[in-house]
Amino acid sequence: MPVNVALGHLSNAFMIATLIIYSLSVFAFAGDFAFGRPRRAAAVRGQQEARDREAALATVGAAPGIPGTSGSAAAGTAAPEASGGPGDPGVPAASGGGGAAGSMPEPAVPAFRAIRAAGRWVIAAVLLSSLGAAAHTTTVITRGLAVHRAPWGNMYEFVTALTCVAVLFFLYVLIRYQVWTLGVFVMGSIVVALGLAETLIYTAPGDLVPALQSYWLDIHVTAMTLATGIFFVAAVLGAVYLWTDRYTRRVAAGQATPGHGIIRRLPSIEQIDRLTYRTVVFGFPVWTFGVIAGGIWADQAWGRYWGWDPVETWAFITWVLYAAFLHARATAGWRGRRAHYVQLLGFTSLIFNVMVVQVFIAGLHSYSGVAG
Numbered sequence: 001m002p003v004n005v006a007l008g009h010l011s012n013a014f015m016i017a018t019l020i021i022y023s024l025s026v027f028a029f030a031g032d033f034a035f036g037r038p039r040r041a042a043a044v045r046g047q048q049e050a051r052d053r054e055a056a057l058a059t060v061g062a063a064p065g066i067p068g069t070s071g072s073a074a075a076g077t078a079a080p081e082a083s084g085g086p087g088d089p090g091v092p093a094a095s096g097g098g099g100a101a102g103s104m105p106e107p108a109v110p111a112f113r114a115i116r117a118a119g120r121w122v123i124a125a126v127l128l129s130s131l132g133a134a135a136h137t138t139t140v141i142t143r144g145l146a147v148h149r150a151p152w153g154n155m156y157e158f159v160t161a162l163t164c165v166a167v168l169f170f171l172y173v174l175i176r177y178q179v180w181t182l183g184v185f186v187m188g189s190i191v192v193a194l195g196l197a198e199t200l201i202y203t204a205p206g207d208l209v210p211a212l213q214s215y216w217l218d219i220h221v222t223a224m225t226l227a228t229g230i231f232f233v234a235a236v237l238g239a240v241y242l243w244t245d246r247y248t249r250r251v252a253a254g255q256a257t258p259g260h261g262i263i264r265r266l267p268s269i270e271q272i273d274r275l276t277y278r279t280v281v282f283g284f285p286v287w288t289f290g291v292i293a294g295g296i297w298a299d300q301a302w303g304r305y306w307g308w309d310p311v312e313t314w315a316f317i318t319w320v321l322y323a324a325f326l327h328a329r330a331t332a333g334w335r336g337r338r339a340h341y342v343q344l345l346g347f348t349s350l351i352f353n354v355m356v357v358q359v360f361i362a363g364l365h366s367y368s369g370v371a372g
Contacts, residue, residue, distance in 0.1 A: 001148045003146055003147055003148075003205045003206060003207070004145065004146045004147075004148075004205075005146075005205075006146075007142050007143075007145050007146035007205075008142075008143070008146040008147075008204070008205035010142050010146075011138075011139050011140075011142040011143040011146055011205070014135050014136075014138045014139040014142060015136075015139045015160070015194070015198065016198075017135045018132050018135040018136045018139055018194070019191065019194055019195065019198065021128055021131050021132035021135060022128075022129070022132040022136075022167075022187055022190055022191045022194070023191055024128050025124075025125050025128035025129040025132055025183070025187050026183075026184055026187045026188045026191055028121055028122075028124040028125035028128055029121075029125045029180070029181075029183040029184035029187060029188075030184050031121040031124075031125075032118075032119065032121035032122050032125060032180060032181070032184075033181065033184065033261075033262060033265060035121065036118075036119050036121045036122065111175045111176065111178065112175075114178050115175070118178075118180060122180045125180070125183055126171075126174065126175070126180075126183075129167070129171060129174070129183065129187060130171060132167070133164070133167045133168055133171055136160075136163070136164045136167060137164055137168075139160065139164070140160060140161050140164050143157060143160070143205065146205045147205045147206065147207070147208075149208060149217070150217050150218045150221065150222065152217075152221050152222070152225050153208045153217065153221075154203045154206075155201050155203065155354070155355075155358070155359070156197055156201045156202050156203040157203070158221070158225060158228075158354070159193060159194075159197040159201065159354075160194070160197060161225045161229075162225050162228040162229040162232060163190050163193050163194055163197075163229065163232070164229070165225060165226050165228075165229025165230065166186075166190060166229040166230070166232040166233050167187075167190055168229075169229060169230055169233055169279075170183075170186045170187075170233050173233070173275065173279070177275065179267050179271075179275070181265050181266050181267065182236075182237065182240065182266070182267070182272075185236050185237075185239075185240050186233060186236045186237075189232070189236050190232075193232075214297065214300070214301065216293065216296070216297035216300070216301075219293050219297075220290055220293040220294045220296075220297050221290075223286055223287070223289050223290030223293055224287070224290040224294075224315075226283075226286050226290075227283045227284075227286040227287035227290055228287075228350060228354075230279060230280075230282055230283030230286065231279075231280070231283050231287070231322070231346070231347055231350060232347075233279055234276050234279040234280045234283065234343060234347070235343070235344060235347040237272055237275055237276040237279060238276050238340045238343045238344050238347075239344065240266065240272055241269065241272045241273055241276060241340050242337060242340055242341075242344075243263075244263055244266060244269050244272065245269060245336070245337050245340075247260055247263050248263075248269060273335075273336065273340075276340065276343065277326075277329050280322060280325060280326060280329075280343060281326065283322075284322050284323070284326060287318070287319060287322065288319065290315075291315055291316065291319055294312065294315065295312075298312070310357045311353060311357055311358055314349060314352065314353035314357050315353060317349050317353075318346055318349040318350045318353060321342060321343075321345050321346030321349055322343070322346040324342050324346075325339055325340075325342040325343040325346060328342055
């Protein structure tokens with residue numbers, strides 16, 4: 001069927017609107033850092049920091065191999081200032097707690113009531129992010145309707161779709177766990193990724209190359225798109241973790257001044273660690289299914305399940321790295337900073353596969369459509 005040009009233009013218009021709205025949401029998240037309502041009274045702050053120190057010490061006692069968990073309490077700097085005491089809507093309850101690996105504290109206040117109580121900047125940021133997500137989803141849907149297929153048949157469509165998944169997933173995390181202060185980092189990264197896609201790899205709506213004209217596009221590429229969007233969020237959280245960990249260690253060594261304005265308002269380093277771990281745990285089975293589905297599609301298209309094609313190989317390398325992160329996170333000696341380096345290496349491998357291998361290395365998957 002011929003491309004619906006009108007729907008293609010509509011999709012492009014919604015993408016521009018999405019970028020504008022997301023940019024405004026980043027501004028609102030940043031405004032919460034700079035001008036948001038005071039996060040807690042002095043008395044409540046003292047009580048919460050005492051609980052954070054006790055929880056951090058308990059965590060160190062249970063798993064001494066976690067680098068950086070004791071530094072936040074000892075230095076008195078990584079205690080989150082993103083909320084008041086228990087029940088304050090700015091941050092999940094027991095944000096500095098240890099707990100079992102991968103466990104996540106439950107919010108003490110219902111999500112939407114928490115948003116209202118968090119202040120006008122948080123309300124504006126969440127509303128703008130939600131509105132942008134609606135426009136972003138409409139962008140993807142209208143693109144699919146314009147080309148009469150799944151809207152991730154080339155590099156531009158893939159990046160557009162995966163960032164949409166990343167935003168929807170992060171909105172769930174943001175509202176479910178009330179981690180407002182992480183919004184500026186994740187949504188800022190989304191704006192950068194979409195801006196680069198619009199300016200560097202934009203591809204007009206068009207037909208698929210013959211190799212992609214299969215119902216397996218809806219299975220294999222959909223799974224890889226979902227997993228990549230989830231891993232995108234995990235990568236941003238991992239970078240925030242490493243930044244917070246580095247600052248905590250510098251304070252502990254007397255090389256930095258305690259009381260960094262941004263870090264004090266972030267969730268605790270332990271909570272960021274657990275949230276990143278949970279995100280990867282959620283995305284890893286989806287990526288695994290995508291790799292398996294790709295092998296089945298390869299057998300139907302090329303007569304073999306595996307042929308060491310460059311894209312296949314790097315997808316497997318990415319799988320191994322994320323599996324190594326999950327194993328490292330479950331092994332006491334490799335938790336914390338070193339495990340997050342492995343996770344970020346996995347995402348680097350994924351991006352290298354998408355942006356370099358598929359574009360510049362000849363192979364059976366060389367149909368990214370960047371030039372198209």
